[in-house]
Amino acid sequence: MATYVLTDASVTVGTDISAWVKSVTVKLDKAAVDDTNMGDTTNINLGGLKNWSVSITCSQDHAAGGPDAVMWAIYNSATGTESIVILPTSAALSATNPSFTGTGLLTSYPAISGSVGAKSEVTYEFVPAGNMVRATSA
Secondary structure, three states: OOOOOOOOOEEEEOEEOHHHEEEEEEEEEEEEEEOOOOOOOOOOEEEEEEEEEEEEEEEOOOOOOOHHHHHHHHHHOOOOEEEEEEEOOOOOOEOOEOEEEEEEEEEEOOOOOOOOOOOOEEEEEEEEOOOOEEEOOO
């Protein structure tokens, strides 16, 4: 896969919610830990702890199996966590269609969002409850 237009991402949060997804972002960060010493003329940094987040915007649907039911179950669970698997397309896992998998803590669950006359869309936010793994084969 070369450059592409994102039109068919696969988004699973315990359950496949791809049919409702409007946008998805997997953000990977690493802390910069200062390692600057006397005599250095530039700030020097070491790579610190990794961090990640997942943001999923969905067309809201309160029906069974829809995003609201899926997220409500996660929000209401004892841990508030769920396995997240995201691929750029719904095609098979491959070197050009890698998966990003991690256990995420649901930190934002807007049950209802919208304004008069507008379609209801909600954005769910997840932060790490474990490592994020990138895979290109099963």
